[in-house]
Amino acid sequence: MAHYKAEQDDWLIVYLKYLLFVFNFFFWVGGAAVMAVGVWTLVEKSGYLSVLASSTFAASAYILIFAGALVMVTGFLGFGAIIREDRSCLSTYFCLLLVIFLVELVAGVLAHMYYRRLSDELKQHLSRTLAENYRQPGASDLTTSVDRLQQDFKCCGSNSSADWQHSAYIRSREAEGRQVPDSCCKTVVERCGQRAHPSNIYKVEMKENAWGPGGPLELVRDLGGV
Template identity: 75%
Template sequence: MSVEYKDDQEDWLTVCLKYLLFVFNFLFWVGGAAVLGVGVWTLVEKSDYLSLLASSTFAVSAYILILAGSLVVVTGFLGCCAVIREQRSCLSTYFFCLLFIFLIELVAGVLAYVYYQKLSEELKQHLNQTMTENYAQPGKEAITLAVDRLQQDFKCCGSNNSHDWVASVYISSKQAENRVVPDSCCKTITPVCGRRDHPSNIYKVEGGCITKLEQFLADHLLVIGAVGIGVACLQSI
């Protein structure tokens, strides 16, 4: 009788352990989906702006999160199979993958926070130079598109203000056709509307595009850092 009771107790513990692992696996999947979603969102949402950054750290952090999220999907499936089949070798591989994913997410989060601290200085040093030297130049179509979209999306003109365009290679060339700012500075874009820099015609934003872009990227970096480190810590519990 005691042997049967002991067997029943072991069966009950096994069933409980399976359910606990399934619950953990589900939470693990949810965390992975969040990580993957944030990574994709970061690259898709205003991805044109990446060409304006001197460093690739922002994009690398997002790619790392996408990698980690994708691994979670595969690892979660492996965990389910290991629990159902009760294969110890699969469980060992599963927990090794958990550790690996934890490290990847942690790295992405730390990179995001480190870059967050350097973002303002990088933009101050490079954004104006990138805009004035590369806008509408041969082979710089990606930067031209990014600048146009930046100025239209954030309703700004120039890195610090519209006067930054005076030193632009584009504005100094015949290609500008007497424009004083690119047409993307205009509140309503029409052919050669950039010839007038009156506040009624172009965007005059305090702090210029650099302030708007810095805030946008900072918000994304905070989300990347919080999700990367937060999910990694939850998965390590």
């Protein structure tokens, strides 16, 4: 009977070992995915940084990279602990898992608390940027970012194309009669912004598309829903 119980205990230990190994594998893959998203955000979406009021977008990307790297390191530690069956390494591994969980919990609560205020600040800054800085001296990077944003997300203005009527650029002679920038046009050609008709320009709000999938402001929204 004692021999049978010993075999049963050994089988249970092996079962738990493989179960923990599988869990740790998916944990490690999740960390790699999070880090990849952070790197992709910095590489592909960095052009939008000059449009944003704060460094939250860039900071969110760096946080994702750091969190992904931490998870991957913890995962490697877990693999080593499982293979070697080292109790001290396993204890360290579970302590790191607890720390990661607590950090994510705190980050989620803070992001949820500040999400609405940050959202309003970003929208206000975006409207002010379009009115005061677009196509102004020394704002070439910002101008390029706004043009790219409107084309990528098929939108025109922060709230609507009417936002451009308050723009210093549209009111200037440099606009050459344009009612909206050429980047608002569905088909961009020289001076196409002179005709602000729904058949010619995008009427969708920038803020709607920017908060959508893949948008530059999506990270802020996602952090608020952690």
